[in-house]
Amino acid sequence: MLKRTLVANRGEIACRILRACREAGIEGVAIYASNDTGTLFTELADLSVQLEGEGLAETYLNQEQILQIAIDTGCDSIHPGFGFLSERADFAQAVMDSGLIWIGPSPAAITQMGDKMTARITMKEAGVPVIPGEEVTGGLEEVLQIAPSVGYPLLLKATAGGGGKGMRAVHRQEDLESEAKAAMREALNAFGDDRIYVERLLTGSRHIEIQVLADKYGKIIHLGERECSIQRRHQKVFEESPSVALDAELREAMGEAACDAARAVAYEGAGTVEFLVTPEGEFFFLEMNTRIQVEHPVTEMVTGVDLVREQLRIAGGNAMSCGPLNMRGHAIEVRLYAEDPSNNFLPAIGKLKKFIAPSGPGVRLDTGVREGDAVTPDYDPMLAKLIVWAPSREEALQRMGRALDEFVVLGCTTNVRFLRELCTHPDVVDGWTTTDMIDRLWPDGWSPDISEQMSNAGLLIAAACESTNHGRVLTSSGSSSSIPSPFSTINRRFP
């Protein structure tokens, strides 16, 4: 049983974990950089300690400082959340070496899953399907020999590389030789190493992931899937469970594969195994995220399992509490970002002068911000996660649309209207969600379609507010007489 946990994170996920700690009777210790002073998560902790230094490297990524605070404040455990230090095996090791409990899988499991080649080999050995592909060491001839067994279309990648260098898509056998030569040349020039890797190119596939939980007593279960295909700039914006692409048989097969993946690295705690699923229903291991994920709430809504409480329970040495799962209904999460969809979804900044969150049946909001907070370029632009649950997918989409209509954010540009229109987009309604959907439908960014009447209504509201000094008028209970009467302004400005 844990007694005092340091949460090595900030914002929304720190709030989520600190609240779980409070519910579990565990004292929560928050750490915060100076520019996070006074934010919500620092208030949800039993104790908040300011980090010294500026910038991520000196604060939220500063292993020594964070560990020292945990020791100085008498913590027995550290929860890393997601991002930051959550998948750093060296940090997990340092925490354990200090005699504290790391709320997550072992450093060995993090390392095995963190390195793509190691993960691929481990999964292959465990019988988990990986994307068909081979490393080529024998030059061009071997490429030509291997390609047919991999299948078309295929992708040639520099083994040493990254960043798209030495990467070539080949759709036809005829193009293979010239493209392979080009890829090897590029790889040699860029990395001094002409080894390439031949992999099947999976187009039009879906990103579907399986949530797993494993405890110290050998129990490993999967909690169904999350469909996370709707992405922009490789970041997810819309996630749901269950996926329309899976039937009971495929779900069970993928769930089994995910449990096999976890078992192969002696996994402990909550983790997510990501798969690509082709239109034909083939699925391939992509990677395993060895931490709690941003979109974990959709699984919580359909399974009724509190994943963060289970993490705390498992790390404390107890068995997981969930028995046979009874999944019901449909859950959707959208990520509210401070960003401008009309400007290619680039991050926006500003002060949240109004932040009125939706409520009502089946609505959950996970956020770390409040009205009045400033959105700065210092951190991730995700402001909130809005999650809904409803008995069916159709009703969940309707509920999400309703909730997003209620969501008022003024002072900082957000993607709220974009998310709203996703809920009624034919591709989304029909379940044709693929990872390239946003790029395909809105290659130059997205702009709201506001009717002339609504636009005029907005203008009228602005004019009326300007004339009446809206928002600066004190109510009758206000006592200050130094505020100028709004009526003088009205007379002057409006005929």
Add this chain to the structure above:
Amino acid sequence: MEFKTSEGRIEIDAKRDGSSFSLEGMKIHTGEELWLEINGRKQKAVATKVGDVWWVHVNGHTMQFEVIEPGASSADDEGGLSAPMPGKILEVHVSVGQSVKSGDVLMVMEAMKMEHKIVAGSDGVVEGIHFAEGDQVPQGAELLSLGE
């Protein structure tokens, strides 16, 4: 009253009746809360002003309207010295390296047949001048840079 929107400048001439304003069959009731009435149907609106810009939320839409004060346009609170709208540079009052005080006029530009003064939002030193007299500038173009 004049506003700037993404579609350009719009002038609005609403009728007032006490705390209500009407335009083309729409009515807005002001007070502690804002209610928009279209064809007898009322819906709540939320509005707040940030700098010169009114942010309005109504019917699931968020819109921005910048109030245009005829005659002068000063740099906003953030100290950004950008063109508030497309136009032409009429005068440049400073040179690179010159110290300026908050409120000093740095440039004068013309847009929509109106002159706009570009005013220093804080004390500082002119580090760069990006346009000369007679240049056409697009909306949002950075006109000058000011250092500490």
